[in-house]
Amino acid sequence: MFTFNPAFEAPTGSPIRELFKYLAQPGMISFAGGYPASDLFDREGLDAAASRASQQATLCLQYGPTDGLAVLKDQLVQLMTRRGTACTPQALLVTTGSQQGFDLLLRVMVAPGDVVLVEQPAYPATLQALKLQQADVVTVPVDQDGLDVAALTALLESGTLPRPPRLLYTVPTFANPTGATLSLERRAALLKLAARHHFLLVEDDPYGDLRFGGAALPSLLTLADQVPGSRDWVVHFSSLSKIVAPGLRIGWMVAHAEILRRCVVAKQTVDLCSSPWTQAIAAEYLASGALERHLPRIIDAYAVKCRALCDALDAHLPGSIAFHRPAGGMFVWARLAGGQDASDYLRACIERNVMFVPGVAFYKDNIDAAALRLSFAAPGVADIESGVQRMKQALEGF
Amino acid sequence: MFTFNPAFEAPTGSPIRELFKYLAQPGMISFAGGYPASDLFDREGLDAAASRASQQATLCLQYGPTDGLAVLKDQLVQLMTRRGTACTPQALLVTTGSQQGFDLLLRVMVAPGDVVLVEQPAYPATLQALKLQQADVVTVPVDQDGLDVAALTALLESGTLPRPPRLLYTVPTFANPTGATLSLERRAALLKLAARHHFLLVEDDPYGDLRFGGAALPSLLTLADQVPGSRDWVVHFSSLSKIVAPGLRIGWMVAHAEILRRCVVAKQTVDLCSSPWTQAIAAEYLASGALERHLPRIIDAYAVKCRALCDALDAHLPGSIAFHRPAGGMFVWARLAGGQDASDYLRACIERNVMFVPGVAFYKDNIDAAALRLSFAAPGVADIESGVQRMKQALEGF
Numbered sequence: 001m002f003t004f005n006p007a008f009e010a011p012t013g014s015p016i017r018e019l020f021k022y023l024a025q026p027g028m029i030s031f032a033g034g035y036p037a038s039d040l041f042d043r044e045g046l047d048a049a050a051s052r053a054s055q056q057a058t059l060c061l062q063y064g065p066t067d068g069l070a071v072l073k074d075q076l077v078q079l080m081t082r083r084g085t086a087c088t089p090q091a092l093l094v095t096t097g098s099q100q101g102f103d104l105l106l107r108v109m110v111a112p113g114d115v116v117l118v119e120q121p122a123y124p125a126t127l128q129a130l131k132l133q134q135a136d137v138v139t140v141p142v143d144q145d146g147l148d149v150a151a152l153t154a155l156l157e158s159g160t161l162p163r164p165p166r167l168l169y170t171v172p173t174f175a176n177p178t179g180a181t182l183s184l185e186r187r188a189a190l191l192k193l194a195a196r197h198h199f200l201l202v203e204d205d206p207y208g209d210l211r212f213g214g215a216a217l218p219s220l221l222t223l224a225d226q227v228p229g230s231r232d233w234v235v236h237f238s239s240l241s242k243i244v245a246p247g248l249r250i251g252w253m254v255a256h257a258e259i260l261r262r263c264v265v266a267k268q269t270v271d272l273c274s275s276p277w278t279q280a281i282a283a284e285y286l287a288s289g290a291l292e293r294h295l296p297r298i299i300d301a302y303a304v305k306c307r308a309l310c311d312a313l314d315a316h317l318p319g320s321i322a323f324h325r326p327a328g329g330m331f332v333w334a335r336l337a338g339g340q341d342a343s344d345y346l347r348a349c350i351e352r353n354v355m356f357v358p359g360v361a362f363y364k365d366n367i368d369a370a371a372l373r374l375s376f377a378a379p380g381v382a383d384i385e386s387g388v389q390r391m392k393q394a395l396e397g398f
Numbered sequence: 399m400f401t402f403n404p405a406f407e408a409p410t411g412s413p414i415r416e417l418f419k420y421l422a423q424p425g426m427i428s429f430a431g432g433y434p435a436s437d438l439f440d441r442e443g444l445d446a447a448a449s450r451a452s453q454q455a456t457l458c459l460q461y462g463p464t465d466g467l468a469v470l471k472d473q474l475v476q477l478m479t480r481r482g483t484a485c486t487p488q489a490l491l492v493t494t495g496s497q498q499g500f501d502l503l504l505r506v507m508v509a510p511g512d513v514v515l516v517e518q519p520a521y522p523a524t525l526q527a528l529k530l531q532q533a534d535v536v537t538v539p540v541d542q543d544g545l546d547v548a549a550l551t552a553l554l555e556s557g558t559l560p561r562p563p564r565l566l567y568t569v570p571t572f573a574n575p576t577g578a579t580l581s582l583e584r585r586a587a588l589l590k591l592a593a594r595h596h597f598l599l600v601e602d603d604p605y606g607d608l609r610f611g612g613a614a615l616p617s618l619l620t621l622a623d624q625v626p627g628s629r630d631w632v633v634h635f636s637s638l639s640k641i642v643a644p645g646l647r648i649g650w651m652v653a654h655a656e657i658l659r660r661c662v663v664a665k666q667t668v669d670l671c672s673s674p675w676t677q678a679i680a681a682e683y684l685a686s687g688a689l690e691r692h693l694p695r696i697i698d699a700y701a702v703k704c705r706a707l708c709d710a711l712d713a714h715l716p717g718s719i720a721f722h723r724p725a726g727g728m729f730v731w732a733r734l735a736g737g738q739d740a741s742d743y744l745r746a747c748i749e750r751n752v753m754f755v756p757g758v759a760f761y762k763d764n765i766d767a768a769a770l771r772l773s774f775a776a777p778g779v780a781d782i783e784s785g786v787q788r789m790k791q792a793l794e795g796f
Contacts, residue, residue, distance in 0.1 A: 001656070003564070005506060008505070008663070013662070013663050035460060038460050047452055050448065061439045062434075062439075062645055063639075064645070066415070096647075096672075097669050097670055099667070103668050110403070128667050129667040132505070245460070246670075247457075247461070247462070247674045248675065258400060265409040265530075268412050269523055269526050271647065271669070
């Protein structure tokens, strides 16, 4: 009866959100969600911030500037400075979660048919956004050190791309889904490639602060200052969703002024402004120093949970499931060593009240059907241990 | 240096937001904004709602469903019922302001080059969203009874449209900018046209509850139940921005299930979900009955302000500025009777510390340069009187 745009004729929703119905199954232990742990939210700090914010009623309740409240932008600039990147409020746009930032960027920069490079396996909402924008997505493989920059170099120099790529999307630190972190050498090489081939290097960095092992690495944005000609090509996204709370819906982007001002114009028609109320709460929270006080507790808890998951996998499923221990973030990327199909395995696991996300959700092509993503962020340590035992039982009867 | 999408090569921002810089001029009296009055926000009711919401910390702080929190959807369904429309939670999508709803609809339904009909003069962000989507916008004139349905009928039957229109956008009740309300006869005729010609009838209804004069009229959505075949073609947007507070960024849309589920898929990639925190506050606010208690105060205040503005225009500028008294909403649409250019007049007014929006901002074509929009919502009654006196002085020296 209705005529829809081509990309929306038969749309498929998020493959991960499709799994949500099983979460309601009594006794379910889930490694599936990409949600941060609810019991680690800084309720006290956020309540205090909300109280202070509500005293500025007009700021919270009225429309705000499209690019974000000045008080929040100042705090985010300070946060970026602590992370090693000098930037100005003018170079920063507050978004309704970093997901919105990527969407605004695509609108401004990517036309149907444009070539976009994406690390693979990749965050499914990125693949979906590109699909709906009708981009020509070309995938670049990832290994335990992150994006395979040698493979990317070969691809760029092969002449096989139908046209020059507009941008490359990567989560260089504690990637979703692989948990991998791009090495320093690869970071520098990637920046050089962006500067040479003139594609936007889109760095999505929601997890970078969640490091519980290994040495800190500079973000691509920070490192760009040392790689001549690269800084203009970096578009950096970050978010309070994983380090404070997703319910704020506060992300931000840092990009070249010419890109940013167009994203502001796009945002005027998309949602006018992100909620000034949650922006004011976030500004008060950051200004109080609560993030620095509370974040170590989240990191410590995730370290314990990650170790519990990896130790349990080693103890109960040795030789059956291969994985690398991540140094931060929320995810362990694993693979059924026997090459079984993880979607079939998931069905057996759901019968035993444990779940994860099968790898297929993270691929556009060259699917590794034996891969799976386990998030250790939400479940407690006891549940992590029980969950892996159930996975063992499910694999035995599989 | 960068290659942008065609619509973003040389983007122009909101013409109204361009005027913001003059708001900072000391002593400025502004009739320009489309902002609700900050001093009429129900601070007490919202503080109480925020307190109750924050007791459900996980609900507020965690990710929420893309289509909206169930508790809020239930309250919005009840609100729609009080407005005369039966709808179900499944037929309602919570959006980050109603602006987002329109944007989602365009993504799902309107491809570059598609014909879209828009009442004119029109809300500028609507024109901008359509421009960025590269729609082929065809305008339909408006008079004091709203959209000129006879002109629309003639247009549809003339065979002059390059292709069948995909949708028609209208604010049928207390329109922005004209303040006009579509008559009951025209509403019925418009619904019949949508059913006959198979275009989506997009009803934007942020102001409908702000009635301070005349008899209530059914929304197009409500009336559709009485016009065979029309209900499926109505897409209804509403918002808490004008009746509670824009800082919540809570709007909603009601549409056919096939349209709505695609908008949900689009929203997954746009911002995942609207802030669950402000959704929870809004749900608590509505559940407490605070809207019904407080809204009459806003309506009464706007009635007084509207009368003050219209009386002052009659007293100080008789014969110089023509206008119709609206029966609700936030705007008076006026016209310099001498046919002078309102943009020039605005410059003279800004020198005397009073401002408005020149009509040109609301037109895509056939611009009436003598038109201007005056909002009575934000300034106090004394400022309204002073502002009009300044407008008189500016006109004398013009």
